[in-house]
Amino acid sequence: MTEPWAASGAIGTFIILLTMAINHIPFPLVDLLTTFYRKVLSVVYPYDQVTINENRGENMQRDELYTTAEAYLGSACTSRARKLKAEVGTGSDRPLVTIGDNEEVTDTFKGTKVWWFSRKQTSNTNIISFYPGYEERKYYCLTFHKCHRQLVEREYLNHILQEGRAAILQNRQRKLFTNNPSSNWYNYRGSVWSHVAFEHPATFDTLAMDPEKKAAIIDDLVTFREGKEYYQKIGKAWKRGYLLYGPPGTGKSTMISAIANFLEYDVYDLELTAVKTNTELRKIFIETTGKSIIVIEDIDCSLDLTNKRKEKKKEKDDEEKEKLLPGQEEKDDNSKLTLSGLLNFIDGLWSACGGERILIFTTNHPEKLDEALIRRGRMDMRIEMSYCTFEAFKVLAKNYLEVERHELFGIIHTLLGIVNITPADVAEGLLRKKSRNNDVGACLENLIREIEAKREADEEAAKEKDKLKAGSSTQNALDLEDDKADGIKE
Numbered sequence: 162m163t164e165p166w167a168a169s170g171a172i173g174t175f176i177i178l179l180t181m182a183i184n185h186i187p188f189p190l191v192d193l194l195t196t197f198y199r200k201v202l203s204v205v206y207p208y209d210q211v212t213i214n215e216n217r218g219e220n221m222q223r224d225e226l227y228t229t230a231e232a233y234l235g236s237a238c239t240s241r242a243r244k245l246k247a248e249v250g251t252g253s254d255r256p257l258v259t260i261g262d263n264e265e266v267t268d269t270f271k272g273t274k275v276w277w278f279s280r281k282q283t284s285n286t287n288i289i290s291f292y293p294g295y296e297e298r299k300y301y302c303l304t305f306h307k308c309h310r311q312l313v314e315r316e317y318l319n320h321i322l323q324e325g326r327a328a329i330l331q332n333r334q335r336k337l338f339t340n341n342p343s344s345n346w347y348n349y350r351g352s353v354w355s356h357v358a359f360e361h362p363a364t365f366d367t368l369a370m371d372p373e374k375k376a377a378i379i380d381d382l383v384t385f386r387e388g389k390e391y392y393q394k395i396g397k398a399w400k401r402g403y404l405l406y407g408p409p410g411t412g413k414s415t416m417i418s419a420i421a422n423f424l425e426y427d428v429y430d431l432e433l434t435a436v437k438t439n440t441e442l443r444k445i446f447i448e449t450t451g452k453s454i455i456v457i458e459d460i461d462c463s464l465d466l467t468n469k470r471k472e473k474k475k476e477k478d479d480e481e482k483e484k485l486l487p488g489q490e491e492k493d494d495n496s497k498l499t500l501s502g503l504l505n506f507i508d509g510l511w512s513a514c515g516g517e518r519i520l521i522f523t524t525n526h527p528e529k530l531d532e533a534l535i536r537r538g539r540m541d542m543r544i545e546m547s548y549c550t551f552e553a554f555k556v557l558a559k560n561y562l563e564v565e566r567h568e569l570f571g572i573i574h575t576l577l578g579i580v581n582i583t584p585a586d587v588a589e590g591l592l593r594k595k596s597r598n599n600d601v602g603a604c605l606e607n608l609i610r611e612i613e614a615k616r617e618a619d620e621e622a623a624k625e626k627d628k629l630k631a632g633s634s635t636q637n638a639l640d641l642e643d644d645k646a647d648g649i650k651e
């Protein structure tokens with residue numbers, strides 16, 4: 162590894178001598194000597210260098226290439242370094258280990274060897290600066306053979322950027338974002354999104370659902386995550402939409418957390434009711450980052466998007482339009498939030514910005530949604546979260562009670578075949594009550610009682626419904642008789 166650095170001492174001496182000589186040489190000869198010097202230099206020292214400074218600009222902000230190089234060297238080259246350093250960066254929840262100051266390592270890219278040297282220089286002057294970068298300069302020096310210059314410039318630096326970004330993402334503390342009302346965006350320290358650390362523990366292992374369905378979803382997610390080149394090839398934005406539907410308590414929100422934990426993505430929980438216009442929606446979208454899941458929960462309640470309500474609204478709009486005076490303009494669509502605005506957000510030109518994204522809508526009433534919103538291509542996969550099946554119960558029993566079989570499983574199997582009970586209710590029934598010191602059998606008996614109670618409640622409700630139906634059909638028959646009698650009288 163000493164090759165490029167060993168030569169540099171001799172070259173330094175040569176440069177000093179040359180500079181001294183140049184001061185005493187007539188001007189026309191200087192050009193000639195400089196050309197000669199360059200030729201000699203390229204023979205003696207055939208290496209080029211790229212310097213990547215830690216700070217740049219007037220405010221000395223951290224340069225992204227430096228940060229990504231730091232993360233890249235930490236993930237790819239630490240095994241070859243003797244001096245390491247570890248720190249917890251901003252937005253990270255784990256220590257980042259990278260090569261120490263003034264340490265050298267080598268890296269190999271497409272069969273080409275390059276040298277990295279991490280340098281730290283402290284200024285000898287007595288300037289006291291607000292920005293630490295003025296007193297201390299840190300940079301990486303990347304050295305490579307001249308003949309590999311194109312490879313380094315065109316490919317290697319880009320490779321550092323991509324790999325470093327991926328390493329930073331892996332190391333970061335994931336976040337759960339929610340959008341602020343637009344009235345707060347321009348306040349002091351105002352921003353479009355607020356966030357907290359994302360710490361939901363749900364995983365696909367703890368998610369109770371049909372194993373085959375679960376495997377299909379995981380498969381779909383993996384294909385998506387690894388599909389960068391494929392999406393590029395087929396000319397599609399790298400994004401995927403999932404519609405989760407089912408009754409309350411069947412695990413839609415839990416599924417979102419499991420997906421986020423599986424992919425290690427951030428979650429943007431978009432509260433549509435706080436968005437007033439299409440323009441606001443676009444801004445909100447632009448402010449999201451790649452490797453994220455954008456969630457709109459209960460989409461049917463968030464926006465006037467159902468066909469029926471839309472038709473009603475159209476009638477109302479037509480009435481209002483008629484009332485407009487000549488010359489008075491109709492309000493621009495961008496001044497309100499519309500279905501077309503939302504569709505544009507899902508698959509318009511903006512949707513391709515900023516890297517891979519997953520979009521998830523949840524609803525308890527998929528039949529209420531406009532077809533345009535959930536058609537294939539917008540919502541690529543529709544996932545039904547159903548009432549608890551026996552397979553789903555087994556996952557919950559394993560999680561909550563750490564049992565895979567029990568003599569009471571048979572009764573539960575039969576009951577779950579005839580009673581519609583949500584995984585949330587089953588989970589609640591299985592919860593060990595510490596105060597009661599419940600054992601597995603007691604918990605399962607408790608669950609059986611809950612399912613039986615649910616069955617009775619369902620039967621009662623069905624009877625009530627039948628009664629009401631019978632009542633209303635008798636009333637209808639009576640009304641019909643009255644109408645007939647009225648007709649005869651007339």
Ligand SMILES: Nc1ncnc2c1ncn2[C@@H]1O[C@H](COP(=O)(O)OP(=O)(O)OP(=O)(O)O)[C@@H](O)[C@H]1O
Nearest residue numbers: 367368369408409410411412413414415584585588
């Ligand atoms: N399929 C499931 N697997 C594991 N736990 C579940 C499942 N479904 C529900 N639960 C449990 O029930 C609780 C409520 O579930 P969750 O919030 O995911 O339901 P939801 O379908 O989003 O309901 P809603 O439609 O009311 O938003 C969860 O915290 C979890 O403990």
Ligand SMILES: [Mg+2]
Nearest residue numbers: 413414415458
């Ligand atoms: Mg939910």
